[in-house]
Amino acid sequence: MKPYFETEDGKLYCNDCLEAIPELDFENIKLVVTDPPFNYRHMGSGFSKNSKLSNRTYLYKIKQLKNGCDFEPEPMLDILWTSMDQFYGYFFCNKTLVNRYINWAINKNLNYDILIMGKINCVPAHHNHHLSDIEYVMLIRAPGTYFSDDEQFHNYKKIQLVSCKTTKIHPCQKSVASMYKYIRVSSKAGDIILDPYFGSGTTGIACRRLDRKWIGIEDSKEICDIAIERIKQETAQYKIELI
Secondary structure: OOOOEEOOOEEEEOOOHHHHHHHOOOOOEEEEEEOOOOOOOOOOOHHHHOHHHOOOOHHHHHHHOOOOOOOOOHHHHHHHHHHOOOOEEEEEEOHHHHHHHHHHHHHOOOEEEEEEEEEOOOOOOOOOOOOOOEEEEEEEEOOOOOOOOOOOHHHHOOEEEEOOOOOOOOOOOOOHHHHHHHHHHHOOOOOEEEEOOOOOOHHHHHHHHOOOEEEEEOOOHHHHHHHHHHHHHHHHHHHHHHO
16 A cells, blocks of 8 residues: 655555555554544534524534544444554544443453543534533553653643634644644654544644654545645744754
């Protein structure tokens, strides 16, 4: 399997992750950090009831993404389970998928935890429900996997607060900061981090800044090209800072 794009510290494959993962060499892949599709059962009424948000296209963009509304995590988890020497991963998800990740982890006798990403400037849509100001991050790991004891205290908190950008190049784009602490506490410098839903390349950028290597998989050529441009800009900026 040939990379679609490659740098000195990472490789990007433009493939379906369920087909690409079995082709990878997992000898040095120590951790998965990824933001798979969520599972949206309905579009909600908060947006339509608030006239200021009536033209918002965020959820509609998500709905157009492959599996954006009916994603099933088990096929991805099963392939990673058979491929990794020791299963270890962080998986972003919404509340409709939390129990499925937990049940899968229990069936595999793996440890799990539920972490929270809180959005300090979320969309103010609240008709008949609380604000959608959190996302869940499922940590699933085999006993004995690496966990650093030498990071700053805030990197061990289960809740992290992040700012949501008002302009994004991908509708589900996470901030680089939101990936940092998971990569820091669960891997060592030089380790390879896998993101099978690479999107706009946030995991790759976080890995570069933390002296990790990365492998990304993304099945959309259009989004791959967006990620490549971001990574090239990040690489150029990194070289400037070293001068």
